[in-house]
Amino acid sequence: MNQHEHPYGIGLAYRFNVHAEAVAHRSEIDLLEISTEDYIVRERRTYSDPNERLLKDALGTFPCVAHGLSLSIGTVGELNETYLNATNRFLEEHGLNVFSEHLAFHSVDGNDLTMFLAIPFEEVAVQWVKENYYAVRRRLGRPFALENVTYSFPAPHSSLSEADFLRRICEETDCTLLLDVTNVFNNSRNHGYDPIEFFDKLPMDRVSQMHLAGGHQLPDGRWEDSHSAPVMEEVWPLFDEAVKRSANVRNVILERDSKLRPFASVMQDIRKAREIFYSHRPTVAPDVPAPGYSEVDVAGPDPLHPEFSGLRSFQRTLMGRISDPSFREEFLANAPEAVKKFGLTDPAWFQRIVDCDGRLVHEFEEAWDYFQKEDREVADDYEKREWAAWADQLGPGGW
Ligand SMILES: [Fe+2]
Ligand SMILES: [Fe+2]
Structure with missing residues (x-):
């Protein structure tokens, strides 16, 4: 087994x-x-x-x-x-x-x-x-x-x-x-x-x-x-x-x-x-039925289905506030106008976005900016290592 x-x-x-x-x-x-x-x-x-x-x-x-x-x-x-x-x-x-x-x-x-x-x-x-x-x-x-x-x-x-x-x-x-x-x-x-x-x-x-x-x-x-x-x-x-x-x-x-x-x-x-x-719990593992798998008939996810449009635009707007510096400014200047960019028209979802704790959203913004910088450094370093590994394999005058 x-x-x-x-x-x-x-x-x-x-x-x-x-x-x-x-x-x-x-x-x-x-x-x-x-x-x-x-x-x-x-x-x-x-x-x-x-x-x-x-x-x-x-x-x-x-x-x-x-x-x-x-x-x-x-x-x-x-x-x-x-x-x-x-x-x-x-x-x-x-x-x-x-x-x-x-x-x-x-x-x-x-x-x-x-x-x-x-x-x-x-x-x-x-x-x-x-x-x-x-x-x-x-x-x-x-x-x-x-x-x-x-x-x-x-x-x-x-x-x-x-x-x-x-x-x-x-x-x-x-x-x-x-x-x-x-x-x-x-x-x-x-x-x-x-x-x-x-x-x-x-x-x-x-x-x-x-x-x-x-x-x-x-x-x-x-x-x-x-x-x-x-x-x-x-x-x-x-x-x-x-x-x-x-x-x-x-x-x-x-x-x-x-x-x-x-x-x-x-x-x-x-x-x-x-x-x-x-x-x-017992010290000896209790038996469990052998794992089986059978399909379950549930419709595939459709992110563009109208049922999910409010939730989707809420998520896109929140992410915009965190990750897009120009959207951050637009949102602060005129939120109802800015959110149109992400199709946020439902008043209840709009209220949720407006009432998110600004201080906590700001913390995410700062973390996002920091991680972006860090990611670039990791990617650069990875590329350098990859080039070095290739050069090593090819040996002197390998080109
Ligand atoms: Fe955990
Ligand atoms: Fe976990």
Whole structure:
């Protein structure tokens, strides 16, 4: 049997730079979560494990699950074919069965923010995610899990709560949930709700995976999931409660993207997670039915369908405010006139755009400008490396 079929237990988000440490702790780390983007995005691969030597060793040593990043399932737009093809190829090639992505939107008209924005908690967005989910499911040939994300601000005047939005997605699709417990904690603090009531509203039997990550409180009082620190003390009791309520959870992944050393600090979190998980769940992986796949008859997503026009123009306008300096000025000078550029005519959606927290939108603008600059530097550096590699292969006088 393929060891990646249904990994069980407590795992670590795999980072190539702690490969040796992870292998050395194989007896306590039950599985690894592979970030697919680390291997399908060419610049990222160049910086990690170009010939996938370490990856292959990791896949041979541990049961693994896969986690994607760039889907942007909430965006009313065309699906990213390059992403879908590359992800599908990666999962097939490595025999990975369990896949998850984020319930968010961050990419509009080809511009990727690389930071999550909350999908408006509205019924129309539930319907959009449903159609997109089934299109992706068809392409990947498997159901997959959706992760709750942290968000800086919700779309104003949403008619559903975040928990009801997640519940509706579960009712409309056969997705499972990747419950990021740190994200629940942060969102509950930042947006003022009770995390236990949040669990009360969720279909906890649909939780198949969990995430735990470190974070901290910023000077302005907001909580952030930095992925660069130990899991915060306040998160552990919530994790305990979540595991207790999730009869079908198969695995939990500790996410630490940086400050992975001393590795003893990572292992401290792993051990604590094990203690809690195995106090509620069997130590031997319970059997689950063999994975099957059958088509579900749901119409393909049509981003130009009038049903989605309000949501689509809201997303395009918000992205315009963040990423387009001249639109930012036009919007500030005369919002009703400026939004016509993105076809925003619905008064309710217009009000949502106007009432987005200006200070928080501005933070995204600054981050966007910064990342644009950084991306250019990475692309330039990649090109230089590629030329150098070619010159090396050709040898002196190779031309
Ligand atoms: Fe994630
Ligand atoms: Fe996460």
